[in-house]
Amino acid sequence: MIVGQQKDFEEIKKMISSYNRILVLGCQTCVAVSFAGGMREVEILASMIRMDRKMAGQDIEIIEDATLRQCDFEFIDSVENLVDDCDVVLSLACGVGVQALAERYPDKVILPGLNTSFMGLTEKMGVWSERCAGCGNCILDKTGGLCPIARCSKGLLNGPCGGSMDGKCEISSDVDCVWQLIIDRLRALNQLEKLEEIFPIKDWDVSGHGGTRKIIREDLTA
Amino acid sequence: MEGKFEPLVLAFCCNYCPSCSADLAGSAKMQYPSNIRIIKVPCIGTVGTIHILKALENGADGVCLMGCLEGKCEYSSGNYRARKRVQYVKNLLGKLSIEKERLEIYNISAAEARKFCEIAREVTETVRSLGPIPLKIDNSKI
Known part of the structure; x- marks a missing residue:
């Protein structure tokens, strides 16, 4: 599977600083297994962004969702309405998912919330290592x-x-x-x-x- | 905010020991601050990062987790997992510049009603001294 790691919060904050309506879109396949970009991580990141903006006195609206697989057009077609409805998509998928979104939605800004690390396996809970x-x-x-x-x-x-x-x-x-x-x-x-x-x-x-x-x-x- | 600040502290208590100690404190008519709001959970290890963040996001000034004594978890390692998770969430709070002391974890046995009350007082006073969580302050007017 693809193993990813969420970007530093400061980097994400900077990327989304000029947007007020954000779709945080996870992927429920590989990166969900590496606890980096599944629905669970979408909820956590969205909560942190909301709290950060609230403390800065800035409004923000966050839509939270996750596709079953973000690297296939047929799966990302199902979130078309959500994509249309936001200023920017912060994708928590691997680089393939981010590019699939960018290709499918050419008029929308798609931002990566993860660093795609490697193809690997789960050695044990919380430990992943490269294999291919x-x-x-x-x-x-x-x-x-x-x-x-x-x-x-x-x-x-x-x-x-x-x-x-x-x-x-x-x-x-x-x-x-x-x-x-x-x-x-x-x-x-x-x-x-x-x-x-x-x-x-x-x-x-x-x-x-x-x-x-x-x-x-x-x-x-x- | 008008008047004296009264913190709201959410306490996730494991259904086994810590909840029993809270019950025992009540039965023995021991006093502890009403600022503590208890949520019973099947094991403290079931409390996820999102539960803690949502509590703080939605109005709690502080969160504490109460699990069974080390080595006494009914599910073998739930309280150890919770301790690691608390450390992880403290780091997330640090990234948000929210005081890490707003979150704490304790281990307590079913017989320690007095300790439960002491913890409740300690947590309440810690959070009271920190003041309202920054989320409650309207920064848009600054």
């Missing part, structure tokens, strides 16, 4: 299901490097060396011989270095 870099060419079959692109600090394909110490990365003793984890897992699976294959130079074209990516399935297009 979206490189476009998955090698998890060769690395025991652990991704060195996303999880090795150097993104090494033929690790570990000399900075691996006691299973930890040289950048911090809090960071696991993913290559150590890969070796441990392949040993447990009795597949250590997989590491004898030297990875060739990776084709980064499919990871965005060849420009914005797009997938077209002719059998599905109208």
Whole structure:
């Protein structure tokens, strides 16, 4: 899932300072799971904005809602009336949701309330970590299901490097060396011989270095 | 605001120990300030950030959470969660320049009626000394 983190309140305040009728629009999918942009966070942020404006003696009207998924046009079409009815939309979706709104509602100012952090998972309640870099060419079959692109600090394909110490990365003793984890897992699976294959130079074209990516399935297009 | 300021303090009390201590205080005819308005909750861990913010937004000058003693939560860790959440909301209040002392959490057992009354007095006096929550002051006329 996409993991996000709400922007600092001061930054949000500055973004919305010239607007008096705001739609705070959350997304009930990924960012709701990371407690950053679901309906719960919409209510909290809206309450804080109202209190802040009240203390400044300024009027504000806030409409609160959340779409089931903000990255699909069919879901954001359902809030058309709310979007029409406000001066600005403060989106608590990931960057994809913000851009989907901007594309669907070209005459409306859409502001981001979140920083889209990474693709990751919930390790435990309140802890999320990155697992996929979206490189476009998955090698998890060769690395025991652990991704060195996303999880090795150097993104090494033929690790570990000399900075691996006691299973930890040289950048911090809090960071696991993913290559150590890969070796441990392949040993447990009795597949250590997989590491004898030297990875060739990776084709980064499919990871965005060849420009914005797009997938077209002719059998599905109208 | 005319006359002497009387703060309104909302107290979220866990249905288990703290609510019983409030009942016991009442049965024993112990006095505590009428500024405290109690809302019973199934566990103090069920009180969310939004409940605290809405209370302050809608007229409370202070909020206190009363949970069971540490290690005695009926749901194992609700009171620990609540303590962390209170810290989180205090940080949010800081961003709004609202005094963090308007929010506090206490642990109390069912038998501690006297402690309940002391907490009620302490919270009321703390909030009284802070004055009305800034939201109640009409800043548009400044």
